[in-house]
Amino acid sequence: MTRAAALVAASHGTSSAHGQAAVAALVDAVRSAAPGLAVEDAFVDVQQPDVASVLGRLGAGHDPVVVPLLLSAGYHVHVDLAREIGEAPGAPVLGAALGPDDRLVDVLATRLAEAGLRGDDRVVLAAAGSSDVGAVQDCRVVGRRLAARLGRPVAVGFLSAARPSVAEAVSRTRATHPVSRVVVSSYLLAPGYFHDLSVASGGDVTTGPLLRADAAPPASLVQLVLDRYGEAALSRAA
Structure with missing residues (x-):
C-alpha cells in the first residue's frame, strides 16, 4: 500500500494571539505552496494538538515528517519530539530545526x-x-x-x-x-x-520577530520549511 506524504509542522506553541496567528500563517503558506502534501499543525507545548496526537491520527496510512518550527535543535527536538516520534505508529521521521540558515x-x-x-x-x-x-x-x-x-x-x-x-x-x-x-x-x-x-x-x-502577525510570512521561510521536509524525506528513502 502506498502511504501518503505528510508534513507535521511542530511549533513551540504560545498563548499570544499574535504569535498564534503568525505561526498559523506560516503553516498555511507552506500548505498553499505544496498542494499535494498533507500539512498538519502540531505543538510541543501550550497549544493543542500535540505531536503525538497528530501522528496517531495520521496512523500507518501516511509517511509523516515532523519539521520542528524551532530555530535551533535543543531539548524540544532531541528529547520531546524524538520521544513522541519513537512512540508513534508507522515510521515517522524527524527533520532538522530551521536554524542555522x-x-x-x-x-x-x-x-x-x-x-x-x-x-x-x-x-x-x-x-x-x-x-x-x-x-x-x-x-x-x-x-x-x-x-x-x-x-x-x-x-x-x-x-x-x-x-x-x-x-x-x-x-x-x-x-x-x-x-x-x-x-x-x-x-x-x-x-x-x-x-x-x-x-x-x-x-x-x-526589532520585530521573524514572523509578524500583520504581514505574510517571508517566502524564504516558507521554502526553508519545505526544504527541511525534503531533506528528511530523502533521508528516509536512502
Missing part, C-alpha cells in the same frame, strides 16, 4: 532595516536560549553570520538558560559604546512571551 539571517537583516538601523548602531542578537550546548552554539553561528551580513559586530544574548543574558549583553555593549544606540535583533520566530522579554531587555530599539 542564511535565510533566517536575511530576515533578521530585513527586520533591522525596518527598525531603522543606523550606521553607528550596535547590535545585540536576542535568542531564546537553551541548556543544550549545541543549540547555544547554533545561535552564536547565526550571530556571526549576521555580523558578516551587516559588516559590523553582533553580540549574542539569551533570554533563558544560557549566558550572557540579553540584558547583560545590552549593558556591556552600551558600556563600551556609550554614544551609540543599542539595537536588539529579535531572533525569535513569532510574537509572544520571549519577544516581550527581548523588548524589556534594555535596548534602545527592538
Whole structure:
C-alpha cells in the first residue's frame, strides 16, 4: 500500500494571539505552496494538538515528517519530539530545526532595516536560549553570520538558560559604546512571551520577530520549511 506524504509542522506553541496567528500563517503558506502534501499543525507545548496526537491520527496510512518550527535543535527536538516520534505508529521521521540558515539571517537583516538601523548602531542578537550546548552554539553561528551580513559586530544574548543574558549583553555593549544606540535583533520566530522579554531587555530599539502577525510570512521561510521536509524525506528513502 502506498502511504501518503505528510508534513507535521511542530511549533513551540504560545498563548499570544499574535504569535498564534503568525505561526498559523506560516503553516498555511507552506500548505498553499505544496498542494499535494498533507500539512498538519502540531505543538510541543501550550497549544493543542500535540505531536503525538497528530501522528496517531495520521496512523500507518501516511509517511509523516515532523519539521520542528524551532530555530535551533535543543531539548524540544532531541528529547520531546524524538520521544513522541519513537512512540508513534508507522515510521515517522524527524527533520532538522530551521536554524542555522542564511535565510533566517536575511530576515533578521530585513527586520533591522525596518527598525531603522543606523550606521553607528550596535547590535545585540536576542535568542531564546537553551541548556543544550549545541543549540547555544547554533545561535552564536547565526550571530556571526549576521555580523558578516551587516559588516559590523553582533553580540549574542539569551533570554533563558544560557549566558550572557540579553540584558547583560545590552549593558556591556552600551558600556563600551556609550554614544551609540543599542539595537536588539529579535531572533525569535513569532510574537509572544520571549519577544516581550527581548523588548524589556534594555535596548534602545527592538526589532520585530521573524514572523509578524500583520504581514505574510517571508517566502524564504516558507521554502526553508519545505526544504527541511525534503531533506528528511530523502533521508528516509536512502
